[in-house]
Amino acid sequence: MIQLSQITMPVGHTEEQLKKKIGKLLRIAPGQIRELQIIRKSVDARKKQELKYVYTVAVSANNETELLRKTGGKNGISAYKEQTYVFPEQGTEELLHPPVIVGSGPAGLFCAWMLAKQGYRPILLERGETASKRKEIVDFFWKTGVLDPDCNVQFGEGGAGTFSDGKLNTGVKGEKDKNHRNQQVLDLFVQAGAPEQIRYNGRPHLGTDLLVKIVENIRNDIIRLGGTVKFRTTVTDLKIKNDTIQSVLTQTGEEIPCQALVLAIGHSARDTFRMLEKHQLSMQAKSFAVGVRIEHPEPMITESQYGPDAPEELGAANYKLARTLENGRGVFSFCMCPGGYVVNASSEEGLLAVNGMSYSGRDSRNSNGAIVVSVDPNDFAPYRASGSFEGEPLSDALSGLAFQRHLEKQAFRIGQGSVPVQTFGNFKEKKEGGPGSFEPCICGNFAYANTAEIFPDFLYESLKEGISGFDRKIRGFGMDDALVSGVESRTSSPVRITRDEELESNIKGIYPCGEGAGYAGGITSAAMDGLKVAERIGARYRRS
Numbered sequence: 001m002i003q004l005s006q007i008t009m010p011v012g013h014t015e016e017q018l019k020k021k022i023g024k025l026l027r028i029a030p031g032q033i034r035e036l037q038i039i040r041k042s043v044d045a046r047k048k049q050e051l052k053y054v055y056t057v058a059v060s061a062n063n064e065t066e067l068l069r070k071t072g073g074k075n076g077i078s079a080y081k082e083q084t085y086v087f088p089e090q091g092t093e094e095l096l097h098p099p100v101i102v103g104s105g106p107a108g109l110f111c112a113w114m115l116a117k118q119g120y121r122p123i124l125l126e127r128g129e130t131a132s133k134r135k136e137i138v139d140f141f142w143k144t145g146v147l148d149p150d151c152n153v154q155f156g157e158g159g160a161g162t163f164s165d166g167k168l169n170t171g172v173k174g175e176k177d178k179n180h181r182n183q184q185v186l187d188l189f190v191q192a193g194a195p196e197q198i199r200y201n202g203r204p205h206l207g208t209d210l211l212v213k214i215v216e217n218i219r220n221d222i223i224r225l226g227g228t229v230k231f232r233t234t235v236t237d238l239k240i241k242n243d244t245i246q247s248v249l250t251q252t253g254e255e256i257p258c259q260a261l262v263l264a265i266g267h268s269a270r271d272t273f274r275m276l277e278k279h280q281l282s283m284q285a286k287s288f289a290v291g292v293r294i295e296h297p298e299p300m301i302t303e304s305q306y307g308p309d310a311p312e313e314l315g316a317a318n319y320k321l322a323r324t325l326e327n328g329r330g331v332f333s334f335c336m337c338p339g340g341y342v343v344n345a346s347s348e349e350g351l352l353a354v355n356g357m358s359y360s361g362r363d364s365r366n367s368n369g370a371i372v373v374s375v376d377p378n379d380f381a382p383y384r385a386s387g388s389f390e391g392e393p394l395s396d397a398l399s400g401l402a403f404q405r406h407l408e409k410q411a412f413r414i415g416q417g418s419v420p421v422q423t424f425g426n427f428k429e430k431k432e433g434g435p436g437s438f439e440p441c442i443c444g445n446f447a448y449a450n451t452a453e454i455f456p457d458f459l460y461e462s463l464k465e466g467i468s469g470f471d472r473k474i475r476g477f478g479m480d481d482a483l484v485s486g487v488e489s490r491t492s493s494p495v496r497i498t499r500d501e502e503l504e505s506n507i508k509g510i511y512p513c514g515e516g517a518g519y520a521g522g523i524t525s526a527a528m529d530g531l532k533v534a535e536r537i538g539a540r541y542r543r544s
Contacts, residue, residue: 001035001059001060001079001080002026002058002060002061002067002068002077002080003039003058003080003081004022004025004026004055004056004058004059004075004076004077005076006054006056006075006076007022007056007057007076008044008052008055009055010050010051010052010053011043011051011052011311011314012311012313013053015036016030018055018057019033022036022057022059025077026059026061026067026077027067027071028067032062033059033060033061034059034060034062035059035060036057036059037057037058037059038055038056038057038200039055039056039057039058039200040054040202041055041197041200042201043202043314045306045307045317049307051307051311051314056076058080083180083183084180085179085180085181085183085184085187087114087538088535088539089539090538090539090541090542091538091539093540093541094542095120095259095260095544096259097258097259098120098121098122098123098227099123099259099260099537100123100125100248100256100258100260101115101124101125102125102248102261102262102264102265102272103125103126103263103264103269103514103516104126104158104229105159105160105161105514105515105516105526106158106159106161106515106524106526106527106530107159107513107514107515107516107517107526107527108124108159108513109124109159109215109218109527110218110526110527110531111262111513111531111533111534112124112222112227113218113222114531114534114538115534115538116221116227117225118534118538118543119226120537120538120541121225121226121227121228122222122228123230123256123258124229125230125235125248125256126156126229126230126231127150127151127155127232127233127234127235128151128152128155128231128232129151129157129232130216130219130231131156131158131212131213132212133151134158135212137151138151138152138156141344141444142343142344142443142444145417145444147346147347147348149347149348150234152345152347153343153344153345153346153347153355154345155266155268155347157216157231158211159266160266160267160490162208162212162215163208163343163345163357164208164335164355164356164357165207165335165336165357165362166205166207166208166210166358167203167204167205167335167522168185168189168198168204168205168524169202169203169522169524179532181528181531182524184531185531186199186524187199188527189206189214192217192218193213193214193217194206194210194214195210205358207358207360207361207362208358208359233250233254234250235248235249235250235272235275236250237275238276238279239255240279243507243508244507244508244509245509246258248261258509259509259541260511260537260541261509261510261511262511262513262530262533263497263511263513263516263517264516264517264526264530265516266515266516267492267493267515267516268347269516270348273398273401273495274394274398276497277395277397279507280506280507281497281510283397283398283496283497283498284496284498285377285398285494285496286493286494286496287377288374288375288400288492288493288494289332289372289375289491289492290372290373290403290404290488291334291372291463291487291488292370292371292372292484292486292487293342293354293355293369293370293484293485293486294370294467294477294482294483294484295342295366295367295440295482295483295484296366296367296368296477296479297365297366298316298338298339298364298366300476301316301317301319301367302314302367304317304474304475305318305319305474315338315339316339316363316367317338318336318338319333319474321333321369321371321470323466325462325465325466325469326465327458327461329373329458329462331371331463331465331469332374333370333372334369334370334371334488334491335355335369336356336370337356337357337368338358338362338367339358339362339363339364339366339367340356340357340358340359340364340366340367340368340441341356341368341443342354342355342356342357342368342419342440342442342485343356343357343442343444344419344442344444344445345490346408346412348405350409350412351405351409351411351412352411352417352419352420353408353411353488353489354411354419354486354488355370355488355490356369366438368441370488371463371466371467371488372488373459373463373466375400375403375459377396377399379403379458380399380494381399383402383403383406384396384399384402385402386402386406386409387402387405387409389405397495398495399494400494400495401494407454407486407487407489408487410453410487414450414451414454415446415449416447416449417445418444418445418446419442419444419446419485420446420447420449420454420485420486421442421446421448421449421451421483421484422448422449422451422452422484423436423480423481423484424467424478424480424481424482424484425481426450427451427452427463427464428464430450430452430453430460432449432450434448435483436480437481438481438483440483442485451485454486454487455486467482492518493517495516495517495518496517496518496519497512497517497518498512499511499512499517502536503532503533503536511537513529513533514526514529514530
């Protein structure tokens with residue numbers, strides 16, 4: 001096949017017009033193109049009056065060698081090199097017990113799925129419920145405020161990413177992805193029922209409604225391939241001998257022996273982090289980011305990004321913003337949800353956190369994004385006591401966790417258990433007030449309150465400066481009627497569980513994995529890390 005890159009076409013073009021453009025570049029008639037495969041498709045919106053798609057494609061035609069001789073090296077034309085993912089040959093060490101994976105977020109699911117495909121019959125443990133049952137429980141929480149601490153927006157089949165926009169873009173590509181795990185993750189998602197276009201869209205997304213069915217399909221395939229999946233099963237303790245894992249204990253009283261334990265616990269398993277620390281598992285505090293969700297009318301954002309006459313086929317527009325403040329801190333947008341909802345994403349009684357979510361149609365009247373400020377371990381120290389569990393101050397390694405809990409206690413108090421919402425104009429003046437010119441789109445109860453009070457001064461001032469500054473990039477972004485809600489505190493794990501070149505922790509047989517362990521930053525990168533850990537286990541052990 002022949003690859004062509006940087007092909008530009010006007011938005012609204014037909015497939016015939018694309019083939020005609022490709023034929024012209026290859027100096028052949030469009031009818032001579034036997035197969036057309038889109039590798040990548042993105043939107044170029046730099047000129048609002050000339051919105052374009054930019055393609056990379058692979059085509060098959062007669063006499064490809066001769067075509068490449070005549071056109072290769074020009075106009076982005078070259079021989080197509082297919083990306084192939086290869087699982088390593090199985091190892092030689094005897095595996096006495098099936099691998100145990102804790103957590104069914106993207107990292108745990110894809111690790112278990114790949115091990116099951118290779119015949120290792122993994123055991124997947126999840127503290128929450130199946131995706132369908134979980135959705136019922138979360139909807140009930142949003143309606144009534146009654147929280148299930150083990151099954152919520154953070155915990156349950158699919159992990160925290162299930163109740164999000166389902167974005168599948170990642171920065172781990174090219175030279176950083178020589179094993180082609182990114183493409184393999186997208187291929188596996190399609191195999192599980194995701195739309196074909198996620199393979200090539202520049203900003204692929206699934207949406208919560210599609211993710212629920214997709215993760216259930218993955219689970220069913222794990223079981224079909226000989227794996228075991230257990231729900232409502234929380235790992236409460238470990239048995240360790242000679243610095244080597246022996247078994248895991250669950251709240252049901254079950255003891256499960258294992259040689260290979262994958263910790264794909266997610267970024268919100270705070271009780272698990274504390275249990276692991278008691279066993280002297282090596283962990284360290286890491287930087288992350290905290291801030292607010294900001295809402296604008298969806299048409300305003302779309303017009304700003306695509307112009308006043310944007311074609312409907314482009315849908316609600318995305319944005320990505322970042323700047324360095326005068327105080328040296330970075331402020332940036334995170335998990336932007338076009339045509340989405342702010343959601344109550346709490347997982348502990350008396351604490352409140354928010355996240356953003358879109359359905360596949362991205363058809364809410366508002367768009368929202370997190371605007372967050374980078375924080376590091378130097379910022380955490382003063383909050384080890386105020387973010388403690390039952391008066392027990394947390395260690396240095398868990399100090400970021402304490403900082404999160406401190407902010408979430410503030411948010412719960414200020415909103416009296418509901419999501420606190422404030423216009424940006426009132427946020428800047430630190431005063432309470434009612435709605436502005438539009439209502440928020442929030443899943444869960446909300447209350448107009450002084451959201452600014454959640455934050456210590458250094459964060460408040462950074463958020464105020466950052467949001468105001470983004471008005472220079474998106475006109476109206478910092479308008480007084482924009483709505484801010486808080487607290488967005490679960491951007492990534494505040495903890496890194498250290499691992500060596502073999503991906504093991506200091507306790508042999510334990511494999512930290514995914515976003516909760518500090519090695520990923522989204523659905524795709526977490527799933528890729530799950531594949532990476534599965535590969536390491538497969539390369540070490542032979543199937544029994």
